[in-house]
Amino acid sequence: MSRWLNSPVAVGVGTREIVVGAGLPLLLRLRKPVPAAEPASVAIDDEQCCTEPGLLDALRTALAATPASDAALAEKVKAPQRSASVVLDDFWGNHAILRGDFRTLRARELEEIVLAHFTDTYGIDGESLLVRFCVQRGGRALFASAMSRALHDGIREVSASAHVGISRLRLGLPEMLNRAGPVADDGGEALLIFVAHELLQAVMIKQDRWVAYDAQRLFPGDADDASRLAELTEQLFERSATSTNLRREECRICLAGIETDLAPFEARFAAAIRLAQPAMDRSPAHRLMEYAQ
Structure with missing residues (x-):
């Protein structure tokens, strides 16, 4: 029997793509490596990208794109409803x-x-x-x-129609923060920067505690321009550091998300490092799917 029938489902929801993968229970993952089923990827139509209707249409298609034989077999053997963990791009909240x-x-x-x-x-x-x-x-x-209640309910309704129940639905930033680990536990401060195609997010950390959050919408071309990202990061720092005495020249930058040149950040801040994260050769939605796993 295909693992798609009984396995939990991991869903990564980007702004332009949705990726659905078949997950594995934690105990099975710890016991031995198991080859993963090939994820299903569905692009959100260009005219509907960054819209809730576009997201829901693509999700419906992505869930239906799991192997057709599995759907028939599920009905034949009365397979139980699968559970899904969903992680969304922070653009959606x-x-x-x-x-x-x-x-x-x-x-x-x-x-x-x-x-x-x-x-x-x-x-x-x-x-x-x-x-x-x-x-x-x-x-x-x-x-x-915070996220739209209508979007939240829509995702659950579309999933239920595909015989999938949502066990967890979260935005991406909490997942990324959980995996960032301690970055300023030496008593100093650091600014965590998360770069996506549509959004630049900053979390100020002091002694491994949250201090401030800020975000900046990105426009076409911004995410590919390291100098522009460093300039926007400086603006985020100035707004986030109002509750501290930290100066820009003393602040460490910890970057995650889209890979970018560190040099413009090193020129403006005390240091710039890249946080460990899922493989960068994957799309943003695929990386979100990996977080959902």
Whole structure:
């Protein structure tokens, strides 16, 4: 029987492509290496790229692109519904790092604070958002994410129609931060920079704790221009460093995402290093799929 029938599904959702792969349970991955089934890749139509309808149409096609014989066999053997882990490009949501004293607040109170922040910052109706948040150890900072409730529900509906249940649906930045590891645990600060085709994101870290978050929309050509990225990173630093006494010349830059020349960053900051990440010869959606695995 094909592993597509019983295996969990890993889905990477980019802005221009969706990649669906057949995952493996953790215990099986730890036991021995198993060749992965070839992922299914579907491009989002150019006229619909970066739109929710385009994403949902491509997801429907990608889930249907799993081997046709498996679908027939699933019906024949009454295979159980597969589960899916989905990781989306951060273009599809928003993030924030809020600072304050959250130690005594309940989950519902924290949710109200997060919703108020996204509503005030982006002018979005709170009822249309689905938020997730995590309070940092010590209770003085909170990392929050928000995405369209309509998009969230649409992804679940499209998946259900393909006999796939969503077990986890997250934006990419939390996954990347989890894999970044300690980068400033020596007491110093660092600026983590995540480069994608449409978005440049910055997370200020001090003593392995969140300090600030900021993002900058990228336009065609920006992601391929290291000097332009370094210039935008300097702007993000200036906005993120307002709560610290850190000077640009003392700040380390840790880069992830699209590979770029480090020299323009080294010219503006104390140092620039490249974080370990999935193979760069893969598309952004494929790398997101690997995070979902």
